[in-house]
Amino acid sequence: xxxxxxxxxxxxxxxxxxxxxxxxxxxxxxxxxxxxxxxxxxxxxxxxxxxxxxxxxxxxxxxxxxxxxxxxxxxxxxxxxxxxxxxxxxxxxxxxxxxxxxxxxxxxxxxxxxxxxxxxxxxxxxxxxxxxxxxxxxxxxxxxxxxxxxxxxxxxxxxxxxxxxxxxxxxxxxxxxxxxxxxxxxxxxxxxxxxxxxxxxxxxxxxxxxxxxxxxxxxxxxxxxxxxxxxxxxxxxxxxxxxxxxxxxxxxxxxxxxxxxxxxxxxxxxxxxxxxxxxxxxxxxxxxxxxxxxxxxxxxxxxxxxxxxxxxxx
Numbered sequence: 001x002x003x004x005x006x007x008x009x010x011x012x013x014x015x016x017x018x019x020x021x022x023x024x025x026x027x028x029x030x031x032x033x034x035x036x037x038x039x040x041x042x043x044x045x046x047x048x049x050x051x052x053x054x055x056x057x058x059x060x061x062x063x064x065x066x067x068x069x070x071x072x073x074x075x076x077x078x079x080x081x082x083x084x085x086x087x088x089x090x091x092x093x094x095x096x097x098x099x100x101x102x103x104x105x106x107x108x109x110x111x112x113x114x115x116x117x118x119x120x121x122x123x124x125x126x127x128x129x130x131x132x133x134x135x136x137x138x139x140x141x142x143x144x145x146x147x148x149x150x151x152x153x154x155x156x157x158x159x160x161x162x163x164x165x166x167x168x169x170x171x172x173x174x175x176x177x178x179x180x181x182x183x184x185x186x187x188x189x190x191x192x193x194x195x196x197x198x199x200x201x202x203x204x205x206x207x208x209x210x211x212x213x214x215x216x217x218x219x220x221x222x223x224x225x226x227x228x229x230x231x232x233x234x235x236x237x238x239x240x241x242x243x244x245x246x247x248x249x250x251x252x253x254x255x256x257x258x259x260x261x262x263x264x265x266x267x268x269x270x271x272x273x274x275x276x277x278x279x280x281x282x283x284x285x286x287x288x289x290x291x292x293x294x295x296x297x298x299x300x301x302x303x304x305x306x307x308x309x310x311x312x313x314x
Contacts, residue, residue: 006087007096010067011060018299019059019156022193023052025305026160030185033312034178050111051163055156057104058124062131062152064097069135076211077284101128116166120159127152140217142224146201153197154190161186185308188247192240192301199236200294202229203278207287230278237275244268259307266300 027048067074071084084093108124130138130148139145161182205212205219206229212219221229244267248260270293277290 003087006083009081010064010083010088010093010096011100012063015063016056016060018302019056020052022156022302023048023055023160025302026157026186026189029305029307029309030189030312031160031164031182033308034182034185047111047163048160050107051159054104054107054111054124055159057100057107058127058131059156061097061100061104061128062135064093064100065132066135066139068093068097073208073211073215073217076214077208104128112163117163119167120162123155123159127155140212140219142218142220146198146205146220149201150194150197154194157186157190157193161190189302189305193298195236195240196294196298196301199233199240199274200291200298202233203287203291203294205229206281207284207291210284226282230281234275234278237271237278241268241271241275244271254311256307256311259304259311262300262304262307267297267304270297270300 067084068090071082074082074084084090105121105125105128108121112120114121130152134145134148138148164182165179202220206221206226209219209221209226213222220232224232244263248263252260274290274293274297277286277293281287281290
């Protein structure tokens with residue numbers, strides 16, 4: 001039982017649930033609201049489930065290999081949470097990384113016809129490879145690792161969008177009104193996922209700076225310093241709050257009062273709290289608290305997709 005609990009901790013099961021929830025909401029609250037009637041034979045659902053499983057498995061493999069290469073740093077930053085080589089041996093950790101990666105790739109191939117969607121299979125393969133290089137090298141570099149993880153977070157949404165349309169010039173030129181609208185919503189949520197993930201990644205680097213410095217990492221707080229990193233995060237938070245505020249002003253005339261209030265209370269105000277606390281934060285505990293609130297904002301932001309189910313259908 002101890003090994004099983006350690007394994008679920010290793011793969012970050014709450015994050016995997018979050019990935020699955022994001023894709024379920026995007027599929028059923030946005031895509032199905034725009035296209036209420038799709039493939040009555042259930043092939044669309046099967047494709048979505050396989051693609052969702054692929055995303056979850058590839059992410060799990062990424063978390064595993066990250067902990068494998070972060071063993072020394074984690075023993076400094078969070079010694080009580082180390083799983084690799086304390087509960088699960090390094091050999092088994094590598095096995096599970098390889099197994100889950102291959103299984104994720106297999107589900108990707110099973111979900112998508114290679115003739116029309118070969119680019120998505122290659123994209124998920126690239127995700128596996130990039131997660132390996134992130135864990136070995138890129139996460140120790142200034143900003144590169146942060147941007148990569150943020151792009152892969154956005155990909156969780158974009159992979160579902162691109163799975164709906166084959167890659168062809170013909171389909172792009174003949175895009176109808178619904179396809180354009182679906183594209184806008186995909187870009188909206190993918191952009192939110194990218195920015196909020198980038199903010200959280202830099203805050204986590206501030207939290208982990210002592211262990212990172214000890215093992216030669218060149219993360220932003222180490223290279224630029226804590227104050228400059230705070231300014232970087234603050235600028236992105238302000239940009240995000242401004243864009244979200246503008247979007248609420250835009251949707252209110254359409255009668256989206258409930259979504260505007262939801263966004264104000266559960267997304268914008270917590271981000272303003274983050275901005276305020278960021279100025280005061282100095283210890284790892286302070287940054288951990290900020291990181292936790294940002295993660296909750298990621299959740300409330302993604303859950304806001306539910307309003308599209310209400311307003312687009314009715």
